[in-house]
Amino acid sequence: MYDITIIGAGIAGMTAAIYARRANKKVLVLEGKTYGGQIVETEKIENYPAAPGIAGPELAKKVYDQMMKFNPDFKYEKVLGISKNDDGFKITTDESEYSSKTVVIATGTNYKKAGLENEAELTGRGVSYCATCDGSLYRDKEIAVFGGGNSALYSVLYLSDLASKVTVIHRRNEFRGDDALVKKIKTKENVDYKLGKVVSELKSEDGKLSSIVLKNVKNGETEELKVAALFVEIGREPDNSIFKDLVELDEKGYIKADEDGKTSASGFFAAGDCRAKTLRQIVTASSDGAAAASSAIEYLNSK
Numbered sequence: 001m002y003d004i005t006i007i008g009a010g011i012a013g014m015t016a017a018i019y020a021r022r023a024n025k026k027v028l029v030l031e032g033k034t035y036g037g038q039i040v041e042t043e044k045i046e047n048y049p050a051a052p053g054i055a056g057p058e059l060a061k062k063v064y065d066q067m068m069k070f071n072p073d074f075k076y077e078k079v080l081g082i083s084k085n086d087d088g089f090k091i092t093t094d095e096s097e098y099s100s101k102t103v104v105i106a107t108g109t110n111y112k113k114a115g116l117e118n119e120a121e122l123t124g125r126g127v128s129y130c131a132t133c134d135g136s137l138y139r140d141k142e143i144a145v146f147g148g149g150n151s152a153l154y155s156v157l158y159l160s161d162l163a164s165k166v167t168v169i170h171r172r173n174e175f176r177g178d179d180a181l182v183k184k185i186k187t188k189e190n191v192d193y194k195l196g197k198v199v200s201e202l203k204s205e206d207g208k209l210s211s212i213v214l215k216n217v218k219n220g221e222t223e224e225l226k227v228a229a230l231f232v233e234i235g236r237e238p239d240n241s242i243f244k245d246l247v248e249l250d251e252k253g254y255i256k257a258d259e260d261g262k263t264s265a266s267g268f269f270a271a272g273d274c275r276a277k278t279l280r281q282i283v284t285a286s287s288d289g290a291a292a293a294s295s296a297i298e299y300l301n302s303k
């Protein structure tokens with residue numbers, strides 16, 4: 001029986017593990033993919049105190065090493081379900097089952113899909129959600145980015161140094177991202193714009209993306225664009241569906257929690273991007289992890 005099981009080893013989960021182990025609790029950390037979560041996808045982090053300009057994977061490794069010095073049980077297993085019992089919680093993963101007195105959820109968010117018919121089949125075959133992961137596969141090719149917020153614009157900037165041409169498709173006529181970023185992109189000669197348009201269809205040849213169909217949001221007119229890749233950058237969304245019967249979620253599916261990470265279920269805490277909050281950043285995820293672990297420790301000590 002674990003005292004605290006942490007689900008997700010992004011910055012929130014790893015910080016929670018450091019706090020929980022320093023309080024000498026028996027801690028299990030379960031991670032479904034790779035430690036670090038979203039920060040692994042970030043080329044350069046400029047706003048995390050004491051580490052200006054650090055690369056995401058480097059920060060992830062530093063926090064992982066710091067966490068592992070305190071010896072939590074760390075397992076690469078995806079959590080598939082949780083149920084409440086008299087002693088606490090039963091956690092089912094793709095490999096095993098665990099019992100824990102408390103749980104800290106730190107599952108972050110996933111990329112929002114465009115909702116197109118053959119999107120899933122073409123993912124990894126021309127459709128991507130991560131410019132820094134897959135951009136180099138499309139060196140000197142013509143590609144497109146769908147989205148107009150900061151993540152999309154960072155991707156455009158990154159991809160414009162690799163691809164021969166980047167077409168930005170955005171449903172509005174104005175970008176939502178920072179002005180400085182927009183100005184920087186405007187200096188790039190190989191970036192083209194399709195504004196007031198959305199991607200409405202994906203076409204493939206030999207199982208790979210070959211072109212996309214763009215639809216004008218006002219008049220519905222369509223045009224086809226030949227591209228080797230489409231980077232979908234239309235935001236992120238939580239996947240808290242496996243917790244929905246245990247804990248209250250907001251209308252967008254984020255876990256409702258107070259400042260200390262306490263949720264509607266006793267012994268069940270939430271930290272980082274998976275919880276309802278306004279600022280989803282590394283620094284806030286880390287502080288959420290500390291707060292949620294402290295609440296779990298206080299809960300255990302009060303029993």
Ligand SMILES: Cc1cc2nc3c(=O)[nH]c(=O)nc-3n(C[C@H](O)[C@H](O)[C@H](O)COP(=O)(O)OP(=O)(O)OC[C@H]3O[C@@H](n4cnc5c(N)ncnc54)[C@H](O)[C@@H]3O)c2cc1C
Pocket residue numbers: 007008009010011012013030031032033034035036037038039041042044045046047048077078079080106107108109151271272273274280281282283285
């Ligand atoms: C491209 C990009 C650039 C960014 N740049 C910055 C920046 O410069 N500065 C900044 O402050 N913030 C930045 N952010 C935001 C920041 O990275 C996030 O707010 C922060 O990393 C969130 O951390 P987290 O631990 O809450 O979640 P995540 O990093 O999303 O981690 C959640 C972890 O949980 C795991 N998980 C999910 N479900 C399960 C399950 N069922 N079982 C087991 N494991 C599971 C996931 O695999 C993942 O590893 C950026 C984000 C992106 C995508």
